[in-house]
Amino acid sequence: MPPGFRENHEFLAGHYSLILQHQFTDMKFDMVYVGIGAGICTAISMLPQLIRIIKKRKAEEISFVMLFILLTGIGGWIWYGILKKDYPIIITNAFSFVVNLLIILFTKKYKDKNA
Numbered sequence: 001m002p003p004g005f006r007e008n009h010e011f012l013a014g015h016y017s018l019i020l021q022h023q024f025t026d027m028k029f030d031m032v033y034v035g036i037g038a039g040i041c042t043a044i045s046m047l048p049q050l051i052r053i054i055k056k057r058k059a060e061e062i063s064f065v066m067l068f069i070l071l072t073g074i075g076g077w078i079w080y081g082i083l084k085k086d087y088p089i090i091i092t093n094a095f096s097f098v099v100n101l102l103i104i105l106f107t108k109k110y111k112d113k114n115a
Contacts, residue, residue: 032088039092046099050106059107067104071097 053059074097081089 036088036092039088043092043096043099046096046103050099050103053103053106053110057110057113059110062103062107062111064104064107067100067107071100071104074100 049062053062074093077093078090078097081087081093
């Protein structure tokens with residue numbers, strides 16, 4: 001090996017390692033924001049439906065089966081978030097769970113009232 005090869009190689013390897021570590025740190029930071037943004041969109045997606053049911057006091061075309069399956073899935077996401085200690089997953093899905101639970105309650109109330 002030429003003189004100084006090992007030192008230069010170790011320096012370059014360490015330098016590239018720092019660059020890659022910095023890029024992955026930035027990527028993880030970006031992934032958190034993507035996850036939070038997606039969670040917020042998912043959580044608020046049913047708010048227009050809830051508002052419509054409350055304003056019109058009608059809920060004829062709402063499927064209870066779909067809502068119960070959705071609540072089961074959201075409950076699974078909350079559990080997953082708890083296991084991972086991932087607060088954005090827990091918070092956004094807990095909000096979504098409450099919104100969908102309110103949709104079920106108001107749908108039941110207005111379907112019975114209008115029947």
